[in-house]
Amino acid sequence: MSGRLIGLFLLAVAVIGGVGIWYLQIHAFYEEVPPSGPRDVVLTPQGGGAPEPVAHDDFRAIDSASSPIRYRACFTVEAERAALAEAYVTLDDAVPLVAPGWFDCFDADAIGAALEAGRATAFMSVAQLEYGIDRVVAVFEDGRGVAWNRINDCGAAFFDGDPVPPGCPPPPET
Template structure:
């Protein structure tokens, strides 16, 4: 099994909340409702919570196993790594070119971690206020 690789050491402010950066990427399992780590490699992390990586897991496996996050809204952030194009990721989520998953709910009060994955394994992680998610 490939080890999980670390992300940045700190998270940026989102709606006044700060949470610790993940040391691995986890997605919330449909069956248990709990975040479970996934395989990752090829990390590119910026300051804060944003990151780009690759996962060898297929979208078919991910969608059967983990909770989809319908209210994903990646936003531009000045400290984002060059690989993180919030507008393109948002457009790809809207056109179903990529699928967003719930990483973890309430990583800080009112803030969720979201992960978008493409069919070729490219993936992006960010945090966003969960009031955008409603009851997702």
């Protein structure tokens, strides 16, 4: 009889632990980012220079202080995607990161498929937002836009403890 009680106790602890871990990963650390104005969506101009604001509406975003790559945003842009591609730095290697399911405007699989099929264009928003982290914006044919943070080559090497590639800024002191 006591073996059953121990088994039930262990099962209950496992279930409570699993639910707790799920909640912490999916809900606990994310916060809504309130729209703050024109600088919510910026793109880096071709030829260099500081990122410039892009006219947008319907801005929704989430972020977490627990990781620099948890930022996700959705919005609509007023400019045509082709006009943006002529003026701002485009990216060929953008891969969206998965967002929590409850942030339903950001579907990484659909964004990735649209980028591969040419129905969306990825742009550099801000390079080195913080050391090793870039912000990427993707704009669809219909004017919908999404943004996320990614680890760049400098960050990947630095975070792995490897020497940073040539052209990277000096890494921060650890």
